[in-house]
Amino acid sequence: MNIQELIEKLEEEIEEVEKGTLTPSTNIRNIDWWSSMHALVIIALVDIEYNVQVSGKDLKEIQTIQDLYDLIVKKS
Amino acid sequence: MGFIDVEGIQIKGVSTVVPKQVVYNKNYELLTLSEREMLIKTTGIKQRRVANKSTTTSDLAIEAANHLFDKIDWIRTEIDLLVFVTQSRDYYLPSTAVISQHKLGLSTSCIAFDIGLGCSGYVYGLSIIASMLKSGNLKKAILLAGDVSTISCNYNDKSAYPLFGDAGSATFIEKTNKKNKWSFDLNSDGSGEDAIKITDGGTRNLPSEDSFILKQFEGGIQRNGFNLALNGIDIFNFSVTTVPKSIKNFLTIKATDIDSIDYFVMHQANLIMNETIRKKLKLEPEKVPYSLAEYGNTSSASIPLTMALVESLKTNTVKLLLSGFGVGLSWGNALLENDAIPHLLINDYSHD
Numbered sequence: 001m002n003i004q005e006l007i008e009k010l011e012e013e014i015e016e017v018e019k020g021t022l023t024p025s026t027n028i029r030n031i032d033w034w035s036s037m038h039a040l041v042i043i044a045l046v047d048i049e050y051n052v053q054v055s056g057k058d059l060k061e062i063q064t065i066q067d068l069y070d071l072i073v074k075k076s
Numbered sequence: 077m078g079f080i081d082v083e084g085i086q087i088k089g090v091s092t093v094v095p096k097q098v099v100y101n102k103n104y105e106l107l108t109l110s111e112r113e114m115l116i117k118t119t120g121i122k123q124r125r126v127a128n129k130s131t132t133t134s135d136l137a138i139e140a141a142n143h144l145f146d147k148i149d150w151i152r153t154e155i156d157l158l159v160f161v162t163q164s165r166d167y168y169l170p171s172t173a174v175i176s177q178h179k180l181g182l183s184t185s186c187i188a189f190d191i192g193l194g195c196s197g198y199v200y201g202l203s204i205i206a207s208m209l210k211s212g213n214l215k216k217a218i219l220l221a222g223d224v225s226t227i228s229c230n231y232n233d234k235s236a237y238p239l240f241g242d243a244g245s246a247t248f249i250e251k252t253n254k255k256n257k258w259s260f261d262l263n264s265d266g267s268g269e270d271a272i273k274i275t276d277g278g279t280r281n282l283p284s285e286d287s288f289i290l291k292q293f294e295g296g297i298q299r300n301g302f303n304l305a306l307n308g309i310d311i312f313n314f315s316v317t318t319v320p321k322s323i324k325n326f327l328t329i330k331a332t333d334i335d336s337i338d339y340f341v342m343h344q345a346n347l348i349m350n351e352t353i354r355k356k357l358k359l360e361p362e363k364v365p366y367s368l369a370e371y372g373n374t375s376s377a378s379i380p381l382t383m384a385l386v387e388s389l390k391t392n393t394v395k396l397l398l399s400g401f402g403v404g405l406s407w408g409n410a411l412l413e414n415d416a417i418p419h420l421l422i423n424d425y426s427h428d
Contacts, residue, residue, distance in 0.1 A: 035111060036235065036295065037118040040312055044352045047316050056309035 001050065001076075003069045010065070013045050014038060024066040042068070052076050078262040079329070082206045085258050087412070088248040089148050089419035091140040092222075092381045094125040094241070094371065096428035101238045106231070106296075115238055120347025124241030124372035127224045128428060133162045134172050136244025136425055137220035138179050144248050147419045152181045156214035158188040159205055161197035161221040161376045163403070164228070165190060176220060187214075194272070195343045195402025196262075197221055197376030199410050202249070202398075203260035209251040219247040222377035225304065228274055232290075232298035236306045239346060241372035245380035256413035261326040265318075268405035271310045276301030311402065315349050319401045320356040326409045327397075334359065337411075338394040339386055343401055344368045344378035353399075376400070384420040391416050 007022045016033035028034055028042075043054045046068070052075045054062075062068050100123045101116050116122055127136070137160070145152065158180070160173035167175075173188040182188075187208070193200050201219045209217055222244035229237045276287035287301035299305060327334055340359050342350050344367055354364050367374070367382040374381055379398055383389060393415050401407035 033114075035114060036308060037111075037114045039309065040118060040348050043309065043312060044316065044348050048352060048355055053313050053317050055313060056307065059309060 001072070003066065006069050006072070007065060009045060009049060010042070013041055022065060024064065024069065026065050027063050028065060028068070029063060046072060050076055078260075080203050080207055080260040080262070082210045082258050084252050084254050084256065085206045085209055086250050086252050086254065086256065087414050087417055088250050089144045089421070090245065090247050090380045090383050090417060091144045091419070091421040091423070092243050092245040092377055092384055093136040093140040093143070093423050093425050094243045095127040095131060095136070096424045097126045097128070098123050099126045104234075104238055106234050106237075118346070118348050119239060120366065120368040121239060121372045122369045124226070125243065126226045127242040127425075129227065131224065131425065131427070132166050133164045133222045133224050133244050134160070134166050134176050134179070134220070135427070136224075136242070137222050137246055138176055138244075139425060140244050140421070140423070141180055141218055141220065141246035143421050143423055144246055144419060147421070148248060150216060150248065153183040155182045155186050155216050155218055157205060157208055157217035158182060158186055159191060159201050159217070159219050160188070161191045161193055161201040161219065162223055163192055163194050163375065164223045164225065173220070180218075193404070193406055194223065194375045195345065195378070196400035196404065196406040196408045198379040199260065199398055199400040199408035200262060200406075201376070202247070202258075202410060203262060203408065205249050206258050206260070209249065215251050217249045219249060221245050221247070221380065223375035225373070225375050228302065228304040230299040230303040233303060234295070235297055235308055236304050239306075239373045241374045243371065243374035243377035243381055245377040247380055254415075256415070257411070258413070259330050259411045260408060261322060262408040263322060263406070265405040268310065268314060271307050271314065271405060272304065272403040274302060274304050311345075312349055314405055315345060315401055316352040316356065319399060319407055320353050322407060323357060323397070323399060323409050326411070330411055332411060336395060337363065337397045338392070339389070340364050340397045340399070341379050341382050341386075342399050344371070344373055344382060345402060346373065381422065384422045386420075389417050390420055
């Protein structure tokens with residue numbers, strides 16, 4: 001797994017995102033489309049693709065895609 | 077481990093009654109238009125049935141049972157057992173099952189009691205009935221299951237309000253000489269009591285003036301002490317981790333290949349959660365029916381309501397995998413071999 005693979009999966013899963021617009025430093029909370037529903041989409045994606053469970057507490061600490069990636073690496 | 081195995085128990089009919097009033101999530105004014113679209117896409121819930129304030133779960137479930145009495149040649153006084161699964165009972169006391177015994181015209185020798193479970197309740201109810209039929213000198217039983225959850229959800233709580241619908245169900249269950257097998261796997265984890273909760277109105281927090289005060293929560297959410305509070309992410313993580321793991325374990329212990337299952341009928345929580353569970357179990361979409369789009373999360377009525385949408389159950393002998401999971405936390409799985417169930421009914425409530 002690398003971070004580019006995670007970014008591609010996120011871009012594929014979240015309709016509102018245009019391909020090639022996300023970077024490791026993208027702050028997912030500052031994006032217009034961010035909602036609690038997107039949080040569930042991301043949790044489901046990470047669970048199915050990486051078999052890693054992102055808790056509500058984890059999610060509060062995640063700001064950027066790099067943070068999310070680091071969490072997946074730490075928990076896998 | 078909470079496993080139960082019985083032989084020769086059969087479901088004879090499944091009937092659900094829903095309120096007439098339809099509420100559409102596309103009209104939910106607390107969300108922007110694009111948020112509403114996202115909500116519908118993610119939860120899979122387009123619309124829900126909402127009960128009038130004067131309609132109780134037992135009104136719906138009793139009518140559901142009466143529809144089955146019209147179709148199946150069961151004599152009311154022959155019913156040995158009535159179990160009512162609900163978390164929206166008519167009164168603090170007496171038990172809603174006992175009131176329903178009288179309203180349905182069942183014999184006073186009928187065993188009747190309530191079970192206070194939600195999303196897992198249908199599986200629990202089936203297991204209790206199957207066990208009692210098998211061990212006692214009993215032959216015919218009725219399982220009533222459902223909730224009017226919408227009365228507990230605050231319109232200003234976007235984390236709960238758009239998810240729930242109301243429904244009451246009745247399932248007729250009989251002991252036979254057949255060799256078909258039913259197995260159950262039942263579980264509980266009270267450490268998750270706060271994941272879905274109505275805090276006030278029980279004896280821990282007696283109803284008080286404070287219970288009625290609207291409180292503010294993160295994300296502009298407002299609710300009072302009598303409203304249902306739902307921690308979506310905790311419930312999501314529990315459902316997509318613990319539930320598939322327990323199902324896989326259950327199937328291994330029962331030496332059952334997942335491909336031998338004809339239908340997997342899950343509690344209808346929300347689409348993204350249920351689909352995550354389905355994908356983890358590697359089940360084809362054709363085997364996993366949904367009632368979410370039209371009815372939302374109908375608590376313990378969601379499994380019988382969804383079963384009624386599977387036409388082939390009316391004509392085929394099947395092996396079903398059922399799974400109910402949620403409030404408690406409580407979860408249960410069932411493997412049921414059952415003959416064709418000709419009477420699978422969904423009707424609108426006649427008094428709306």
